[in-house]
Amino acid sequence: MLTETPEGLYCEAGGFHIDPWGAVPRALITHAHGDHARPGSAAYLCTDASAPLLTRRLGPDAAFESLPYGQAITLGRTRVSFHPAGHVLGSAQIRVEGPEGVWVVTGDYKRAPDPTCAPFEVVTCDVFITESTFALPIYRWDPTADVIGDLVAWWNTNGANGLTSIVFCYTIGKAQRLLAEIGRLTDRPILVHGALLPMIEVYRDAGVVMPPTPALIERGRGTSLAGELVLAPPSARGTPWMRRLGDLSDGLASGLMRVRGVRRQRAYDRGFVISDHADWPALLETIADSGASRVLATHGHAEPLARFLRDQGIEAGVIRTAWEHEGGADDFE
Numbered sequence: 001m002l003t004e005t006p007e008g009l010y011c012e013a014g015g016f017h018i019d020p021w022g023a024v025p026r027a028l029i030t031h032a033h034g035d036h037a038r039p040g041s042a043a044y045l046c047t048d049a050s051a052p053l054l055t056r057r058l059g060p061d062a063a064f065e066s067l068p069y070g071q072a073i074t075l076g077r078t079r080v081s082f083h084p085a086g087h088v089l090g091s092a093q094i095r096v097e098g099p100e101g102v103w104v105v106t107g108d109y110k111r112a113p114d115p116t117c118a119p120f121e122v123v124t125c126d127v128f129i130t131e132s133t134f135a136l137p138i139y140r141w142d143p144t145a146d147v148i149g150d151l152v153a154w155w156n157t158n159g160a161n162g163l164t165s166i167v168f169c170y171t172i173g174k175a176q177r178l179l180a181e182i183g184r185l186t187d188r189p190i191l192v193h194g195a196l197l198p199m200i201e202v203y204r205d206a207g208v209v210m211p212p213t214p215a216l217i218e219r220g221r222g223t224s225l226a227g228e229l230v231l232a233p234p235s236a237r238g239t240p241w242m243r244r245l246g247d248l249s250d251g252l253a254s255g256l257m258r259v260r261g262v263r264r265q266r267a268y269d270r271g272f273v274i275s276d277h278a279d280w281p282a283l284l285e286t287i288a289d290s291g292a293s294r295v296l297a298t299h300g301h302a303e304p305l306a307r308f309l310r311d312q313g314i315e316a317g318v319i320r321t322a323w324e325h326e327g328g329a330d331d332f333e
């Protein structure tokens with residue numbers, strides 16, 4: 001019912017694409033990250049909670065419609081509904097019911113609790129198209145509270161040593177999750193790079209509680225930033241903007257720090273392994289929960305996951321994406 005086309009995943013019975021990378025007449029979008037929400041399509045359909053993020057990403061002229069989670073609509077010969085994926089604000093799995101049964105496209109998802117978005121909902125189906133960004137047995141996440149505890153302890157130690165702490169993180173999802181989680185331990189303000197502010201505002205408007213986030217630029221020139229914690233997108237690293245920080249210690253918050261740690265350790269003082277994607281045990285648990293008789297893996301380590309499932313006697317295959325290049329998850333996670 002869903003097939004691969006040059007523009008991305010296509011549903012002929014419903015007349016729509018899901019997360020297409022090419023321009024199409026009608027795009028259903030799982031969430032606002034750059035490898036899922038591309039500009040240029042004539043019409044978009046997403047969740048209500050995702051709409052403000054997508055509007056900022058794709059511009060006010062894009063034609064949007066949005067739906068609340070769980071509300072089904074008819075598109076062609078299909079019924080379509082969006083269900084929480086627990087990945088970032090507004091993220092959804094898309095359920096498509098049609099002539100060939102029930103298919104679910106997860107987009108990106110995680111099972112770990114996240115105070116910034118609705119929790120993942122199990123949706124049973126016949127065919128389950130799952131993301132596989134971190135689908136290798138080496139990827140297992142520690143409890144979020146442990147990682148955040150380490151981060152705050154590192155921040156305190158840096159302060160005692162007269163250093164500014166800077167953590168690089170992605171603009172949609174990771175930054176807000178860090179803020180909300182750190183805010184459970186301290187109400188100290190956290191300085192942010194200006195590029196993070198618009199999406200932080202969208203999260204605040206959605207009711208996500210975070211500590212105060214003054215922009216770094218608001219601190220007067222010559223004011224010491226020693227002891228402060230700063231969040232910035234990875235693209236800010238190595239730019240002249242960094243000079244303002246003074247003596248610093250830096251870290252990257254990403255699931256990638258689990259294996260690329262050795263390589264990264266040379267580049268970053270600290271790696272904080274915190275991901276908005278399902279780890280290996282959560283992927284397998286979710287595939288089992290779906291009850292699907294056929295599984296298709298996409299994004300990241302799709303081939304190893306499909307092979308593993310086939311070895312378990314599960315019918316499994318791979319859906320290719322335009323984002324298979326090395327560092328894809330790096331750029332878009």
Ligand SMILES: [Zn+2]
Nearest residue numbers: 033108332333
């Ligand atoms: Zn994503």
Ligand SMILES: [Zn+2]
Nearest residue numbers: 033035108332
């Ligand atoms: Zn993705």
